[in-house]
Amino acid sequence: QKAQIGVTGLAVMGRNLARNFARHGHTVALHNRSYGRTKELVEEFGHEGTFLPAETAEQFVASLERPRRVVIMVKAGPATDAVIDEFAPLLEEGDMLIDAGNAHYADTRRREAALKAKGLHFVGAGVSGGEEGALHGPSIMPGGPKESYEALGPLLEDIAAKVDGEPCCVHVGPDGAGHFVKMVHNGIEYADMQLIAEAYDLLRRVGGHSPAEIAEIFKGWNEGRLGSYLIEITAEVLKQVDAATGKAFVDVVADAAEQKGTGRWTVQAALDLGVPVSGIAESVFARALSGGKDERAAAAEAGLPGPSAGAEHSGDLVADVEQALFASKIVAYAQGFQQIQAASKEYGWDIDPGAMAKIWRAGCIIRAKFLDFIKQAYDKKPDLATLLVDQYFLDAVSGAQDAWRRVVVTAAQQGIPAPGFASALAYYDGLRAERLPAALIQGQRDFFGAHTYQRVDKPGSFHTLWAAEGRPEVDA
Numbered sequence: 001q002k003a004q005i006g007v008t009g010l011a012v013m014g015r016n017l018a019r020n021f022a023r024h025g026h027t028v029a030l031h032n033r034s035y036g037r038t039k040e041l042v043e044e045f046g047h048e049g050t051f052l053p054a055e056t057a058e059q060f061v062a063s064l065e066r067p068r069r070v071v072i073m074v075k076a077g078p079a080t081d082a083v084i085d086e087f088a089p090l091l092e093e094g095d096m097l098i099d100a101g102n103a104h105y106a107d108t109r110r111r112e113a114a115l116k117a118k119g120l121h122f123v124g125a126g127v128s129g130g131e132e133g134a135l136h137g138p139s140i141m142p143g144g145p146k147e148s149y150e151a152l153g154p155l156l157e158d159i160a161a162k163v164d165g166e167p168c169c170v171h172v173g174p175d176g177a178g179h180f181v182k183m184v185h186n187g188i189e190y191a192d193m194q195l196i197a198e199a200y201d202l203l204r205r206v207g208g209h210s211p212a213e214i215a216e217i218f219k220g221w222n223e224g225r226l227g228s229y230l231i232e233i234t235a236e237v238l239k240q241v242d243a244a245t246g247k248a249f250v251d252v253v254a255d256a257a258e259q260k261g262t263g264r265w266t267v268q269a270a271l272d273l274g275v276p277v278s279g280i281a282e283s284v285f286a287r288a289l290s291g292g293k294d295e296r297a298a299a300a301e302a303g304l305p306g307p308s309a310g311a312e313h314s315g316d317l318v319a320d321v322e323q324a325l326f327a328s329k330i331v332a333y334a335q336g337f338q339q340i341q342a343a344s345k346e347y348g349w350d351i352d353p354g355a356m357a358k359i360w361r362a363g364c365i366i367r368a369k370f371l372d373f374i375k376q377a378y379d380k381k382p383d384l385a386t387l388l389v390d391q392y393f394l395d396a397v398s399g400a401q402d403a404w405r406r407v408v409v410t411a412a413q414q415g416i417p418a419p420g421f422a423s424a425l426a427y428y429d430g431l432r433a434e435r436l437p438a439a440l441i442q443g444q445r446d447f448f449g450a451h452t453y454q455r456v457d458k459p460g461s462f463h464t465l466w467a468a469e470g471r472p473e474v475d476a
């Protein structure tokens with residue numbers, strides 16, 4: 001008997017993916033650097049399906065039917081390269097190595113190019129949903145050569161999350177497209193979490209609501225257009241009481257947000273592409289600020305003053321914050337999708353943005369009803385310049401904007417940081433501005449560096465001879 005698929009790297013993620021394949025009736029070959037994990041999996045979960053455990057890489061490869069499909073689920077980075085170096089010489093033309101870890105897309109591009117030269121298919125697949133997702137149905141974002149999807153896709157679609165019977169898995173595009181999209185997914189997740197945190201902070205500090213009350217507000221919001229996994233778990237977290245102290249859980253947790261790096265990668269890639277993902281960037285920086293222990297201690301010691309008088313919020317705070325949250329979320333998603341489109345163009349990946357929204361509807365952390373509207377927007381117009389001009393989002397933002405502005409004003413007046421809400425609003429206003437002060441920046445650049453500028457009334461590049469006396473002369 002041969003296995004349809006093999007998994008190497010059997011820590012929590014790999015183990016659960018292997019069990020998921022087995023539960024769907026596939027025979028799964030198993031391998032791990034240290035045999036202990038392989039043995040443990042078979043002892044504990046062997047009854048769930050058919051597993052072919054292997055002690056060595058050679059046995060593992062020999063137990064797979066061709067073309068061989070080897071899922072790598074090890075620690076991202078050098079471990080992935082070590083595993084590739086171990087397996088590549090044992091594989092034959094047309095076999096596939098699928099990296100399901102959280103690799104940087106640039107590493108994936110490098111690995112694919114190297115393996116292609118050896119006649120092997122390398123598929124960088126983004127897998128979202130954590131350990132629960134891996135076992136019960138993740139959202140899967142495979143990249144790599146299109147041909148490989150024919151032999152691999154059906155197996156991945158089997159184990160993926162489903163919405164109305166449709167799998168949350170699609171061939172994203174060639175090369176590093178899958179890991180790129182997974183990265184942006186995580187960046188959007190950072191922005192979403194930051195915006196939710198700002199909403200909580202304002203409800204607490206402006207509205208005076210307790211964490212338990214705010215949990216109820218979020219629960220209510222979860223029934224509406226904000227309905228999503230992140231809003232749902234926020235209500236759960238806020239409701240939680242610390243057993244040791246009897247205080248709200250959120251009040252006993254140190255307020256320094258950590259990060260593993262995918263948000264930062266998203267912003268770094270956006271800088272290179274020149275895409276303004278300000279919502280994601282603010283969320284990465286807000287985490288960094290929260291963790292800036294020395295600066296925060298110095299500020300506390302110096303007693304950096306807040307506003308002399310905090311004005312009251314004019315309006316229904318809870319309703320206004322819901323509007324601000326929804327509008328800012330739309331901006332963050334619009335920016336993330338723009339980044340995907342920019343990379344797709346830059347690398348020739350031909351990514352269908354609507355399909356990304358579709359496979360994020362279940363299995364992953366940002367799963368939400370909202371994604372249906374994004375899918376519909378791109379289905380209607382695949383080359384949509386920005387989500388903000390799609391009718392649904394345009395209506396939502398124009399309906400929200402007065403409340404959104406009131407919330408940003410209140411935050412500024414009361415000295416409560418809301419970088420996500422404020423920068424999303426600034427982005428929105430920048431996008432809709434008829435004239436931007438960028439014209440002045442062009443003038444400054446031309447003045448000090450002779451960088452030239454373009455004119456609104458005729459084509460060409462112009463330079464003004466600034467130093468000349470009297471009337472500035474113009475070079476065409």
Ligand code: NBP
Pocket residue numbers: 008009010011012013014032033034037073074075076078079080082083100101102103127128129130131
């Ligand atoms: P870890 O990231 O903790 O990695 C442990 C696995 O890597 C073990 O199987 C270990 O083998 C193996 N490994 C290491 Br470490 N160095 C190795 C080497 N040089 N050669 C061969 N194998 C090596 O496992 P995880 O938490 O299950 O995560 C796996 C991947 O999934 C990572 O890329 C991670 O970023 C990603 N991940 C994704 C999500 C998600 O939501 N998508 C969640 C968590 C993790 P050993 O047993 O012999 O030490």
